[in-house]
Amino acid sequence: MNRLIKHPQDFYSGLMYTAVGIAALLVARDYNFGSPVRMGPGFFPTLLAGLLAAVGVASLLRSFVRDGEPIAAFAWKEIALVIGSVVLFGGLVRLAGLAIALVVLIMGSAWASPKFRFRTALLLALLTTVISVLVFVKGLGLPFPILGSWFTK
């Protein structure tokens, strides 16, 4: 255990605030700052980014002084599966179409559960897909292709 950083949560969130603050400051330099009378597009963001960076530094400093609990372990597999299948859905919905994108989304995310069974998940995926297509595309008339551009060309 690192003895210098006594409060890992404060340390890493401080690091995050500082990094975001400084990055935003750098980006906002390109925007016209203006003057208090006529605030340019860069005025408010610069103010906020400066404050955020300051909060970040304060949090960093505090992490060396105040004790805190370690950060809990990350559930990498679960995150990757859930987030990944949402991203895949976004990518596939036009190319492969809603039907396939939904099956991928459900199968992929269901895999994250320790209780995952291939057959039940597949059944759930097919059922949900059929209902979603009926309700959202046929019923509510949302403009999603049921089969995407891969198949229609």
Added chain:
Amino acid sequence: MDILANLALGFSTALSFSNLLYCFVGVVLGTLIGVLPGLGPVATIAMLLPITFSFEPVTALIMLAGIFYGAQYGGSTTAILVNLPGEASSVITALDGYAMARKGQAGKALATAAIGSFIAGTIATFLIALFAPPLAAMALKFGPAEYFSLLVMGLIVSIVLAHGSLLHAIGMILFGLLLGIIGTDVNSGAERFTFGAPWLADGIGFVVLAMGMYGIGEIVSNLEKKEAREVMLKHVSGLRLSWAEFKSILPAILRGTGIGSFLGILPGGGAVLSSFASYAVEKKLSKNPIPFGEGAIEGVAGPESANNAGAQTSFIPMLTLGIPSNPTMAIMIGAMMIHSIQPGPAVLVEQPALFWGLIVSMWIGNFFLIVLNLPLIGLWVKLISAPYHLMYPVILVFCAIGVLSINNSEWDVFMMAAFGLVGYLFGKLGCEPAPMLLGFILGPMMEEYMRRALLVSKGDFSVFVTRPISATMLALSAVALIVVLSPTISKKREVAFKE
């Protein structure tokens, strides 16, 4: 009597067939999704928001409000029956509610929650009708400097009342304010923080952010807690309270209503803080032989009334000032903006039918809740027992299709996924997403009011402290901040939140 005329207008709007129908649909849908463990009102509303896009604004808001208290009530049901509060405000209910359920008194606990909520909702509705018009009239006199200070006060008070680290709350607010600025600047037309990406030119969608942080982020956190759930019962009976029992909980209900109504108005307060405060009060005052935490009925009656009253009165600052006091209200503001209504004091004057219709529909919605929930409890129990591993993929489907349907843009889906990841990371770092969401909604407003105030004052920053109302609000925020930062109080605050 003005109030009576206003309420009459409200009833004539709210009792139209479609409004009544969608209020009912909202309450049912809200409860349906709210009983699913791990989905709070914010995620529920965000998920269902796209459905209301095609509605009339009044109808859309009535339905969303219905979803809101449906979800709130559904959360309590889950808390009582499975000890898994769907949202922070029913954490307290779980303490004694679940203990009652273990003793076979689940029906009594559910009935208490329903009756308490209904009484609280009725009183709070009248409070809104009473206090909203004068508040809006006052707010109409506000200039940009007052508005800016009001927003500052709102944010500071929400920091003070947030649990967890103050520094993090400030950081999250600033982070949210910055996120809110992304997109095209309305004044100069300059694109800010878009990095030339066309899908960022209109800014980040509120639903995208809320659904990512609350919907997806929560699913991942739930997946990692692999605890087994134990549904307390297969069927619930004894849903009636005797007159003696009713009389014994009535004082707790009324006290809870009072506490909730007051705290609900404060920014950052709302339902969560109300239920905590009410529980603490009931615990002090209780003469019940059954200790709190082991199934004391007041421990359910008080907090349940308080969180419902708080949920209702949090509409007051939202409707009259256009300021959200909690993430749920932030969603409501987002919904109003989507229907091109600028929330604020002008709504009351320009759209009285919308304003009063919404308020009256809250009472009707509460009535639906009590009629609906007690007979349908069997259905909710079945839903709660549905296995989570089959439930969350379907929730994801709703989130994905919902977000996609807003702009028909897959970038929104990608951003939602990204915010899901960010929300999960924030959870690990002990950063609450609620202040960020408030900042996100308030960011553009704050910038605009600051710009206008400084334009009028010719760049003189003292405008914020020389105008009396503005100065008072800033002074109050400063006092609040100092009080919380002082060591003795901050210790007490920690103890209070732990309890």
